Structures are given as C-alpha cells and as structure tokens.
Amino acid sequence: MKITAIILAAGKGTRMKSRLPKVLHKAGGRTMLEQVLHEVRAAGVADCCVVVGHGADEVRQSLPPDEHLSFALQEPQLGTGHCVQQALPHIPADCEAALIVCGDTPLLTAQTLRALIDKFAATAADGLLLTAQMADPAGYGRVIRATDGGVRAIVEEKDATPAEKLVTEINTGAYIFKFPALQSALSHLTNANAQGEYYLTDVIGLIAAAGGHIDTLTAPDPVETTGVNDRVQLAFAAAELYRRKAVELMLAGVTLPDPASCYIDQQVTVGQDTIIYPGCQLRGETHIGSGCLLDGDCIITDSTVGDNCKLTKCVLDQAEVGPGANIGPFAYLRPGTRLGQGVKIGDFAEIKNSVIGDGSKVPHLSYIGDTDMGSGVNVGCGTITCNYDGVNKHRTTIGDGVFIGSNTNLVAPVAVGEGAFIGAGSTITRDVAAGALAVGRAKQKEIAGWAEQASPKAAAAKKSGK
Ligand code: UD1
Ligand code: CA
DSSP, rough: EEEEEEEEEEEEEEGGGSSSSSGEEEEETTEEEHHHHHHHHHOOOOOOEEBBBBBHHHHTTSSSOOOTTTEEEEEOOOOOOHHHHHGGGSSOOTEEEOOOOOOOOTOOHHHHHHHHHHHHHHSSSSEEEEEEOSSOOOOOOOEOOOSSEEEEEEEOOOOOOOOTOOOOEEEEEEEEEEEHHHHHHHHTTTOTTTOOOOOOTTHHHHHHHTTOOOHHHHHGGGHHHHOOOOHHHHHHHHHEEEEHHHHHHHHOOOOOGGGGGGGGTOOEEOTTOOOOOOOOOESOOOOOOOOOOOOOOOEEEEEEEOTTTTEEEEEEEEEEEOOOEEOSEEEEEEETTOTTTOOOOEEEEEEOOOOTTTTTTEEEEEEEEEEEEEESSSETTEEEEEBOOOSSSOOEEOOTTOEEEEOOOOEEEEEEOOOOOTTTEEEEOSSSTTTTTEOOSSSOOTTHHHHHHHHHHHHHHHHHTT
C-alpha cells in the first residue's frame, strides 16, 4: 500500500506563550516536529508532507533537505481540516492512504503507528482512528459511538454536551484514511462550530454518515498520545522521552544508578558497561564509548568520547575524546578539542580548538587554545597559551615529549620543539629548539640583610618576639 504521511504543524500554539512556533519546542533532545517525523519514518512511511503556517520559514528550515519531504503552506490557519486540505496538492497521484499525525504529539511511537497501518491494511475500513482511554479527557475530542458500537463522530471539547464530556475515549489526532475517502470528505467540511474552524475530526462523521466504515485502534498506553499544548505538557513529554531513553540504555547494558536524575537525548548512543552517575546530561549528537565512568554532573553536547574514559564534573561541547582519557573534575572542553588516547585533562583546565596527542597531560589550572600538542607532553600547573593579541588569534605548537614548567605563558604564534624543557614561570615569546631548555623570566636577585636595613625597629621586635 502506498502511504503518504501528513504532519499538521501550522498552528501557532497560543497556549505555549512563546515566540517560537509550537512544533519547534524541544522535548528529549529533538523538536516535537523532528520527533514525530522520526517515528513516522521508523514506522516505515517515507513520503511525508508537513503543513506549515505560523513561523513557516523557521519550521521549514528546522528540517534538513530530504527528497521524500514536502511542505504545504496553510495561511491563514483555519483549523485542522483546512490544514489537511492544503496538503492535498502535494500528495502523489498514486497515493492510496494518508497517515495523519499532529506535530504536537511527540510521545507517539513508531510501534503504535505501525500497528495502526497494519490494522488498516488488514481491514476494509475507510478510516482508522487511533483512540485512547484517558482518565481525564479534558481538552481532547471525544469519540462518539452509535448503539452498535461503531464510530459516529468526534466531538470537540468546546462543542460537547455535558453527557459527551463524560466520554473518556478520546481522539489522539492520529488517523489513516483511504485517500479518495479523505479527499471527498474534506470537500464537504464546514466551520459551523464553537471555534469557527474547519475541523479534521468532522471527516470522521462525514465518512460515517455517507455509509463509510470507520474503525478504531486503542493506543496501548494513553501516555503515548499526550498532546502538547502548553509548557506543563511539554515538560511531561520531555520527562517521558528521557525515561524511555534511560530504559533503552539500561536494557542495552548501561548502568544508571539513578536514571531520573540524568537527561539523555534521543539521538545519543552509549556503549555497554558504561556507568552514568547522577546529574549527567548527554545532549544532541553525543556518542559515549563502552566501559566509561561518567562520575556525575557531566554536561556533554555534540561530542564523542572513546572507550574506558573517566569523566567527572565537566562540560564538553563539540569535543572528541580518545579512549582511556581522564577528564575533570571541573574541566571545560570547548569546540574543536581533539584528545588522543590516554590524555589527562584535570581540574580548572579549559581546552579550545586544540589537538592534544596521546598520553599528554594538562592536569591543573590551564588554558590551552588554538594549540597543536604532540604526545607525552606534560603541561605544568597554571600554564596558559596566550593565543589572542587583541586583534587576531594565533596557534601554539608543542612537540612530542615537551616538559612545560608550572605557570608558563606561551605567547602565540610560538613553537616548542620536541623534547624541549621550559623553566617554571617563563613567558615564552620566541620558538624553542628541540631538546633545548628555555627559561624566560627575570633572574632572581637577593639583597642580604635587607629586612634589618629597611626597618630596624620591626626586625628587633620580631627577634624579641614582641
Ligand atoms: C486536536 C483534535 C482533537 C484531538 C487533539 C489530540 C481537531 C479539531 N481536534 O485538538 O480532537 O483530541 O488534537 O491532541 O482536530 N494545526 C494546524 N493548522 C490549524 C490548526 C491546527 O496545522 O489551522 C496543527 C497544530 O499545529 C497542531 C495540530 O494541528 O500540531 C493540532 O492542533 P491543536 O490546535 O493543538 O488541536 P487540539 O485542540 O489539541
Ligand atoms: Ca493539540
């Protein structure tokens, strides 16, 4: 069966009270629209038309170009039925069925959408509606059934009679229709209702009234069908997505002693036998190897960490960490950081746009920026690469096996040759040859008996202990 998905994403989302279009709010690492599209695709539907309207350009640009993805424009936004009408010209002529999903239901899973498609393929229904039993159905369209149990209509909350409001079976906003039946019903929609909108939900009543067959599938878990209309529901959706991700990782061999305290985005991967202690946030395109210890409070964004690393209370942003590294506590790896194997970056060290070779150590209180560092380098406490002259940024090059004494300033552009030594407290402004010792500081002076001469009284008092 040739299926095209239609995702409704043109609404303003007034109840979000936001400048950002509703479907661009993130839950669990993806925008709601990305999440819905991801699940639609995972359910096996490739062709998709997203209907945009409010913030159309922003919504379009939020998704990467894709030959199976089209956009329809709904301007002005006159309701969910009007929204689907705008998609029709974008649907291929050979389309047999349309899967319709709201862009604000990020908890719907591919499994449930697949079950909807499979049931539709197995029955002769003109429309199949995903419903849910909600203990509190407030805000949702209610499913109204005839005495024989068949679906008669969907009634929106604002149009419902007191008796209809008591119905707990709700419309989730996910449907699949035979395409011709949908087209014909859409052409008969009116906006004679409490909100003056063209409701997609009226399509159900129209098909049923014309003698068509509407079937339903009940969602296995009503949580899946939560629609996000405000930020309280957004937080609920995010918490559920983080919970699912933690469960997925634990079942795949990752230890999370307190899963609710960690926020791991949907796209993240973590290798087997890695342990993630409380307070860790793994965001975006982040990939953590196996056998790692994330020893609490790590915020890692768009970064890759190799196997068997130990990270404690650190922040990584667009960094690559080789296997066996030891990072933190209180380390900050900024974009463009690439660490080799077995590197140590210790407390209060910041690394930016720098390559650090295998086994090198920056153990304490350092800033290393725009630097190419070889392997086996020891960077003394308090070392700083002075990469910025107020106008331009310059690079520092440090060869293999270099020893840099504590509290050194390396004024870039500067190169330190292989195996060289730098004396503690140096300010290095010129290149250092391989194997040399460079000391760049004022020679120590000593004035014997200075204290006695400068203040005889104070010296005498000190001697007598008064
Ligand atoms: C809708 C359903 C309701 C269902 C609920 C499930 C209708 C009339 N009601 O109500 O039966 O229980 O979803 O969550 O369909 N949108 C547009 N263009 C518009 C209007 C809306 O693209 O003109 C989009 C919105 O961006 C949103 C989706 O459609 O992604 C749903 O719209 P929303 O206003 O949230 O509908 P609900 O009141 O939640
Ligand atoms: Ca909604």
